[in-house]
Amino acid sequence: MTPTAILDRTPVTLPSDQDATGRSLGQEELQLLAEVLASGRLTSTRGRFVNLLEQRFAALLEIPHAIACSSGTAAIHAAIAAINPEPGDEIVTSPITDMGAITPILYQGAIPVFADVNPDSCNLTAETIERVLSPRTQGIIVTHLFGNPSEMDDICALAKQKRLPLIEDCSQAYLAAVNDKPVGSLGTIGCFSLQQGKHITCGEGGLVVTHDPHLARRVRLFVNKAWGYGDPQPDHYFLALNYRMSELQGAVALAQLTKLENGIASRIRMAERLTTRLAGLPGIKTPHISFKHRHVYWRYTLRIDPDVIPGGAVALGKILSSFGIANAPRYIQKPAFHCEVIRNQATFGKSRWPFTMARPEAVRYDPENYAGVFKALSEILVLPWNERYREQDVDYLAEKIQEAVLTLQAGGV
Ligand SMILES: Cc1ncc(COP(=O)(O)O)c(C=O)c1O
Known part of the structure; x- marks a missing residue:
């Protein structure tokens, strides 16, 4: 097809997860919300919907414990608090992720230590993790970025060999699987986000899953100010926050859960x-x-070779934007360790704590240690993805990408 023929097509407005065009919120959510309101019980400490959500999510992942909370950030925070590192301990994580997966490490007094990624997937690997382990490492967080699982066979084997708890950040990876087993159930603790743009949403929310009853209890306590609900002599046992999910969110998430598998099947197709x-x-x-x-396609990623397509991902993204097609070259503009909070160690007052306890080499972020990160960010072009995309939407996308490539190869816009 010639570029002119493609240009003749009427522009298509694609569904977006930021509004009703790309969300599956409907009668099911309304009905459960109405039940919550009629009951007058909006807190999960008294109601039943958050509890039901936890039971159904645990059943879906075939895991014994699920605990709901107020966000994906809260889920990660609760997971780290459950592991309970000593101040100055190190948690290995990815520099290509949401900041909500990193700041909780600092709030728990631990040091995020960034490993490199495989530029093909933007995920950590056992090999990149192993390179940054130290005697102070007390945990690993792997993010299954864009819905594509990390290489969990190798990573789980490494974590087991080193006896390190492994947190899976599945915020972007509901029902993604490795060897048919869902992510979140492969490591020590799995964390999920229910924020607006995720596979399912209740606006804001999070879920934590684990096989371990001791960790499950610590997570539940942490999101409940460490108050021992149901204990014979409850108390506030340790430093913790109120990260509870409300019944209103629980009702919406419960209805959303019934739509998850169909949505994912459509995204994959x-x-x-x-x-x-x-x-x-x-x-x-x-x-x-x-x-x-x-791979459950939270986002669809392209990697652009600038030697073949002049201007690479940025130039291609610019042309797609001019067609009205949303896209994000680089995904995040910079690796987490270049963000001010980490670079300036901007934590509590002027203290820089807990960075003051860090090994100097763990917080130097030498660029030569992150070749995969810089390559990945320079090549990637991220396209939003949605279960409401129809065949004609995808064909339109494909045609517009082809047109943009031809334009750049012909010498520019
Ligand atoms: C990979 C990842 N981790 C953690 C989070 C934090 O979740 P939340 O925004 O619900 O706090 C997000 C997204 O928002 C995410 O994409």
Whole structure:
């Protein structure tokens, strides 16, 4: 097809997860919300919907314990608090993730130590994690970025060998799987976000899952000011916050849960269609997926070779934007360790605590240790993805990407 032929198509407005066009909020949510309001019990300490959500989510993941909370950030915070590192202990994590997965480490007095990523997937690997382990490492957080699982066989083996708790950040990876087992159930603790843009949402919310009853109790206590609800002589046992989910959020999330699998199936079907449509387009790599993995396409990522497509991801993104197609070259503008909070150690007052306890080499962030991170960020172009995309939407996307590539190869806009 010539670029002119493509240009003749009427522009398509794609569904967005930021509003009703791309969300599946409807009668089911309204009905449960009405029940909550009619009951007059809006707190989960008295109501039943958050409790039901926890039971159903645990059943879905075939894991014994699920605890709801107020956000994905709260979920990560509760997971770290459950592990209970000593001040100055190190938690290995990714520099390509949401800041909500990193700041909780500092709030618990631990030091985030950043490992490099595999530029093909933007995920940590056992090899990059192992490189940054130290005698002070007390935990690992892996993020299954964009819905594509990390290489968990190797990472779980490493965590087991080193006896380190492994937190899986599944905020972007509901029902993603490795060897048919859902992420979140593979490590020590799994964390999920229910924020507006995730596979399912209740506006803000989070879920924590674990096989371990001791950790489950600590997580539940942590999101409840460490008050021992139900204990014979309850007390506030340790330093903790109110990170509870309300019944209103619980009702919406419970209804959303019933729609999760269909939404994911649709995301995968449409993503595979785009991959087929883009096959063979020079200079573009479609998502790299291991045969062991189920990628659930929170986002659809392209990697752009600037030697083949002049201007690379940024130039391609600019043309797509001019067509009205949302996209994010680089995904995040910079690795987490270049963000002010980490770079300036901007924590509590002027103290810089807990960075004051860090090993100097753990907080130096030498660029040569992050070749994968810089390569990944310079090549990636992230496209929003949605279960409401139809075949014609995906075909439109494919045509517009082809047109943008041809334009750049012909010498620019
Ligand atoms: C990978 C990842 N981790 C953690 C979070 C934090 O979740 P929340 O925004 O619900 O606090 C998000 C997203 O928002 C995320 O994408």
